[in-house]
Amino acid sequence: MSLIATRALSLTLGLPLFAGLNLNLNAGDRLGLVACNGRGKSSLLALLAGEIEPSGGEITRARGLTFAHVSQDVPPAMLARSLAEAVEAVVPGEEWRAGIALDALEVPWELRDQPLAALSGGWQRTALLAQAAVLEPDLYLLDEPTNHLDLARIGVLQGWLAGLPKACGVILTSHDRAFLDAVCTRTLFLRPEASRDFALPYSKARAALEIADASDARQHENDLAKADQLRRQAAKLKNIGINSGSDLLVVKTKQLTERAEKIESAARAAHRDRSAGAIKLDSAEARARALLALDCEVRVPGDTGPLLFRTGPKWIGPGDRVVLLGANGAGKTQLVNAVLAACQGTPLQGVKPAGSMVLGHAGQMLEELDPKASPFALVTQYLADQSARSQLASAGIGPDWQGKKLGLLSGGQRARLMLLLLRLRRPNFYLLDEPTNHLDIEGQEALEAELQTQGAAALLVSHDRAFIRAVGTRFWWIKGQKLEEIDSPEPFFASQAMG
Template identity: 65%
Template sequence: MLLSAKSLGLTIGQLLFSDLSFTLNPGDILGLIAANGRGKSSLLRCLAGQAEPTAGEITRARGATIALAEQDPSDLGATFRDTVLQGLADPEGEFWRADILLDELEVPQGFRDLPLGQLSGGWQRTALLARAAVSEPSVLLLDEPTNHLDLSRIALLQRWLKGRTVIVASHDRAFLDAVTTRSLFLRASESRLFALPYTPARLALAEADAARDRQHSNDLAKADQLRRQAAKLKNIGINSGSDLLVVKTKQLKERAEKIEAEARPAHREGSAGAIKLNPTGSHAKALVSLMDAEIRGEKPLYRTGTLWIEPGDRVVILGANGTGKSRLVARVLAAIQAPDPSIKVTPSLVLGHSGQGLEQLPPKSTPFDLVMAHRTGDGPARSLLAEAGIRTDMQTKPLGLLSGGQRARLAMLLLRLTAPNFYLLDEPTNHLDIEGQEALEAELLKPQAACLLVSHDRAFVRVVGNRFWEIRGKKLVEVDGPEAFFAAQTG
């Protein structure tokens, strides 16, 4: 045993979890699963010794060390290498450890001396992972490690984690299935632990909850039957004056009350915020037509050939990192906003756009102002925001104070109010919990929805996509499905 939690509980404004007990043994990779705002990051900080639980105790094996890789860097001015060196007790004497690890994680030499602020979100995550891992801790705690990583980096991380002892909080279903050996579903009460990867563990959880529901219904039915028997005996006892029947009536009522008190319904997970879109149809034959457009970065990247998107098409762009997926999204966005002879857009197109960094949300605006811009009334605006998981006290505060999950849900709400017939989405599942991802999938699968999207979330792509465009060399080509690309990227 390297780490154990006993009867752990945490309340921060609200009860996040209680009576949580588990142990972590060498080689375990434990997936930590819960909706946004339900205490995953807080639990990791408690396990790392950075915060104190409200109740219970955490025991670490003698000599065991624990390191936490958080989601976001606090110092964007520090270089990649200096960030990693912060994880060493003696950075000057042990600098070689950092170089070895950066080689293992395949960090390009040219990135190592750049400030984190000049690097992508994926490389920032890699720097925080390396800082936590460089001292070779006994237990590594990871908070959403795959956010902003492309498939090749996710595959490298999956290989690198093998043989290590890890607790990982993640909403990436394919990643959890690939790396975890155990799954902990964190709940306010009665958290559930399974010695299974995510998908089979979730099926086991659903079966356990269904069995609990059946037992609860049976218990209530039995209690009701006992009460009806007690009522009959009471009437007979009153009419006959039998003390024995009065005692029997009391016993039946007490048994019914005990059964009712002990009967527990299955867990009902409260939503972190609803995601509902409002896709509208179009009578246009093609919403967007690519007429052999040239996609460029600092130099030409590829040509699109002749392709088009019709109503009902859900097109996924596949390509390695840096090949120009987001540049195609940006080019289509620009063509919707101003004429482009190489990308034709039907005049009836109504756009719903969400960028990778949610850059369409002005950071100084408030959620209330953004919703009110769609001409909703004061009351409806507040109701819509509450439904999307944004509390009343946060609705009139700057967006920068919202969590990533809240901002993602706000972005989806604004798409809903736009009522588009074409969605342009770049990494839309970033920051969404599994419940949110599945809700977004269901909305995009509605018959009216059409979209062009980029995503590194394999589970999301497999569910949503019905057409696939892959960047191969200097060309964009249509392929039958994503699996060959996934296999090539993940090795």
């Protein structure tokens, strides 16, 4: 049974986002929607929800279809309510439904009466999901549902999606590749033209997409070669016809030229994403055998804060990319802050950066970036004007955005700017807290490749399993009140009920 279908759907918002989209979602389908930042994923969900109008094409919905659209943003009016009140308001007088939804999403009782404004982005996201669940829709439209969730909460979300009724449909967007693999049965790669849909989870669909694109590239080359051959034949006949005065050869020349033009106009080049900007890192040479040595206690902030864990003797040498693992609240951020403070000249007992360390730090909220500064002003601290403009453009920040205040830029643009600034500082030790938070899949893969290519030392915190698996060479797990080194992140993922 078809829940929703599109025919030749197109949308242009300044630039063409997609065109000719034919999509048929059946009951029970779990469709992952994949595209780079700003390429129309959220807009497509809004179209399917009837919130905006398409530029062309049609949308057909099953009779009586009910759906819930969970956007990325929390309505400001909702923040003044408690978490439970916000969910109960969806169906007034039937509070029991809200209770069932909150139980299914494993929301602790002590959080339900707290104002949403006082809760983290992850719990606000959970409240939006609970509001959708109360409606018991036939179709969920979920825009970045894993945003702000730690690994444990992503595990709960995966379990919740798996427990939905079999006939319920889901269309979701996400940059979390492991999450897409775990929950999706189909993957749609949204493109300006010729979007591709595979009945496969993300990783298998990505491999199928590469094969299909390679086939398109070969076909395009063959078509152009055939058109070129026809044009050469036409040129020879034209010369013969002119010399002989043969009208028949002139007509034949025209026919060959028209066939070549037809083939050229029909030939479709293989798809290439309009890159949102290259991510390049540049590491200074590290001379110290240990760039960072640890043997300290990590406590809750405050002079007499309770102990979170002891590191024991630990060290990070050149080329080590250490991933810090732990449940939410275990103390990962406190350790990152302790290392950052020591590197910035605040002595801390048991935290010893080497004298040769050149630090590159990026916090998960990109707090190092002054929201009132412009990208151009920040980069010209390191480069001359023209070179700065070129580097910003290569990082996906075009001329129209280079002079604007950072507060106006998207999260993806600010993340790429932060990584560009890191490269210009030429660190030999990266301290990165959730570096993929604002990056699309293309950006994540580019960052992974750069960290691997540069061979830089790093201490990383991330909730992105694909990123952790790709870049980590060593793994530290905050377990109980001890920091243990483990051979693989998989035992930690398993402890968080993750696949």
